Amino acid sequence: MGHDPKAPTRRGFIAATAALGATALASPALALTGSTEIESDLSGAVSRNLSSFRALDWRPYFADLRGGAILADTQSRALHFWSEDESVYRLFPSSVPLTADLTRLGRTEIIKKVEGPDWRPTPSMRERNPEWPEYIPAGPDNPLGTHALWLTWQYYRIHGTHDTRKIGRRSSNGCIGLYNEHIAELFALSKVGTQVMLI
Numbered sequence: 001m002g003h004d005p006k007a008p009t010r011r012g013f014i015a016a017t018a019a020l021g022a023t024a025l026a027s028p029a030l031a032l033t034g035s036t037e038i039e040s041d042l043s044g045a046v047s048r049n050l051s052s053f054r055a056l057d058w059r060p061y062f063a064d065l066r067g068g069a070i071l072a073d074t075q076s077r078a079l080h081f082w083s084e085d086e087s088v089y090r091l092f093p094s095s096v097p098l099t100a101d102l103t104r105l106g107r108t109e110i111i112k113k114v115e116g117p118d119w120r121p122t123p124s125m126r127e128r129n130p131e132w133p134e135y136i137p138a139g140p141d142n143p144l145g146t147h148a149l150w151l152t153w154q155y156y157r158i159h160g161t162h163d164t165r166k167i168g169r170r171s172s173n174g175c176i177g178l179y180n181e182h183i184a185e186l187f188a189l190s191k192v193g194t195q196v197m198l199i
Contacts, residue, residue, distance in 0.1 A: 055091060058082045067109075067193040070186070072096075072158070072176045074103060074198060077168055079158070079176060081186055088189060095166040095177035102174045103198075104153055110194045112150035113187060119144050122155045125173055146180045147187040151196060158196070159183060 053076055062069045062082075071080040074096040081090040097103040116138035126132060136142050145160020157175045160183035166172070167179055176198070178186065 053078050053091070053093070055089065056080055061197050061199070062195060067195055068190055070110075070158070070190065070194060070196045072196070072198045074105070079178060079186070081189055083189065090185065090189065092178050092182040092186065093168050095161065095169055095171045097172050097174050098170045102172070104156060104174060105198045108151040108153050108156070108196045108198075110149045110158075110190055110192055110196060111152055113190070113192060114148045114150070115187065116146065117144040117148040117159065118142065122173070145177070145183055147183045149183075149187065149190060158186070 056071065058065060058069055058071070058080075061071050065082055065084045065086060068084050069082045072078075072094060073080070077094055077096050079092045079094045081092075082088070118138050119136045119142050120134060121129070121132050126134070140162055143159075143161065143163075144157065145162055148157045148159035150157055155174065159175055159177060160180040161167070161177045162180065164179060166177055171177070
């Protein structure tokens, strides 16, 4: 079966989603410029990802929605949120870890919420990238963007990013990244105790 050139593509979908946050894209800050690896060629990386970027039912993944639930799918590069009373469902494009060895899968939960997070690279990041600074305060150069959700797993976060090129790609050192406007929405909807699952 041939490829339909008029069919929606993953790249087109990501571009359209990014356009919604045009104000954030007008002058993006590039945190740690030149030191962040990003999967460069998307054409062969995820086949027909648009079909994977679809609404899901929470039941195959969670026993209940107590405290709300977040599902981060590292294959479709999408993050799903369901509120406890099922009145709210959100679906966001996300960045995912760059390699399998940086990826942690399984169940965790939110243990801390921070608006305007600061950032310190982990020991393993400093080992791989000794040129990186030891500390970056909150602001436009911070790799965690405007908001961050701490998980029970040490060093793992769901956070924003000022570098909008990362969304929809394998580009992180283990965290799940969202556009700043999307992490702000998720930050408002979630709470300490919200259950999280990475698949």
